[in-house]
Amino acid sequence: MPAPEKKPETRRAPARVDHPFKGIALVLLSTVFLGCSDVTAKYLSSSLPSIEITWIRFLTFALMFTPVMLPGSPFYAMHTTRLGLHVMRGVALLGSSLFFISGLRFLPIAEASATGFVAPLFVTALSIVFLSEKVGMRRWVATAVGLVGVMIILRPGSSAFHVAAFFPIISAFCWAAALILTRMMSGREAVVTTMAYSALTGVVILTAMVPFVWVTPSWSAIGLGIVIGVASTVGQWIVVLAYRYGDASVLAPFSYTQLLWVSILGFFLFGEMPDVWTVTGAAFIVASGLYIAHRERIRRAQLLVLEERSPNP
Numbered sequence: 001m002p003a004p005e006k007k008p009e010t011r012r013a014p015a016r017v018d019h020p021f022k023g024i025a026l027v028l029l030s031t032v033f034l035g036c037s038d039v040t041a042k043y044l045s046s047s048l049p050s051i052e053i054t055w056i057r058f059l060t061f062a063l064m065f066t067p068v069m070l071p072g073s074p075f076y077a078m079h080t081t082r083l084g085l086h087v088m089r090g091v092a093l094l095g096s097s098l099f100f101i102s103g104l105r106f107l108p109i110a111e112a113s114a115t116g117f118v119a120p121l122f123v124t125a126l127s128i129v130f131l132s133e134k135v136g137m138r139r140w141v142a143t144a145v146g147l148v149g150v151m152i153i154l155r156p157g158s159s160a161f162h163v164a165a166f167f168p169i170i171s172a173f174c175w176a177a178a179l180i181l182t183r184m185m186s187g188r189e190a191v192v193t194t195m196a197y198s199a200l201t202g203v204v205i206l207t208a209m210v211p212f213v214w215v216t217p218s219w220s221a222i223g224l225g226i227v228i229g230v231a232s233t234v235g236q237w238i239v240v241l242a243y244r245y246g247d248a249s250v251l252a253p254f255s256y257t258q259l260l261w262v263s264i265l266g267f268f269l270f271g272e273m274p275d276v277w278t279v280t281g282a283a284f285i286v287a288s289g290l291y292i293a294h295r296e297r298i299r300r301a302q303l304l305v306l307e308e309r310s311p312n313p
Contacts, residue, residue, distance in 0.1 A: 023245035033235030035261035042104040049213040058202035060229025089181040090201025095174035103167030110274040114282035115168040122176030149284025
């Protein structure tokens with residue numbers, strides 16, 4: 001009798017361990033990589049189209065995950081029953097990168113980064129539709145405060161307003177969609193599988209788009225594009241590792257230090273100094289994001305209590 005065929009094993013992320021200080025250290029490290037990626041993308045945006053920069057980034061991203069994609073590799077992790085969700089997450093991640101880099105071409109990096117931190121506000125709204133979560137009045141008030149911060153930064157109707165200011169907002173919406181899709185697959189798909197499909201989706205779509213805007217890059221531009229891809233991929237991976245060691249409410253405040261890094265680098269590299277409007281608006285957005293993270297921690301704690309009280313297994 002032939003031996004029964006073994007089903008491919010599904011890789012799952014390791015269980016979470018409570019080491020908040022290790023998580024904080026990892027988050028701080030991730031902001032360095034992500035901040036350097038953003039600054040490099042802004043520098044490169046003056047010589048290459050946004051689509052081409054994003055293509056180099058995703059190509060580097062995909063090459064880093066090649067061992068995961070090759071059948072027969074001991075690291076192969078492409079088995080999934082949720083291909084549609086993976087593709088949608090890849091499209092959302094692509095949109096987030098493309099719109100943010102497009103905004104960097106026209107906006108000060110501190111302004112673009114601060115506006116991009118409104119993603120938690122969109123997560124709050126999208127979680128109602130896709131995760132059937134109930135959002136209380138306090139979280140809606142926090143969301144409104146964050147939107148006030150966005151309006152302070154953008155100042156629509158004033159001479160300082162630029163239509164490209166909407167790009168980081170669209171980028172944040174796409175990132176929020178990616179986070180919602182990640183939650184929908186949480187505990188069912190390994191992180192490495194999710195990232196590999198996101199990389200592959202982005203490369204396929206951008207490879208079809210890039211010939212229409214192609215500008216032959218210099219070797220230095222190619223090198224900087226690779227730096228963007230490596231730094232952003234490593235930064236995202238470190239964030240994933242960080243959230244295995246601590247709650248979002250503990251780690252979220254430290255993710256905002258990325259604003260400090262990009263402001264410092266923006267000053268030294270581009271001579272950009274955040275104005276009082278950007279600083280004030282960023283303060284509103286950060287306060288809103290921190291409170292939403294706090295309410296999320298309380299909500300999860302309440303859900304755990306309800307599960308413990310439930311008589312059903």
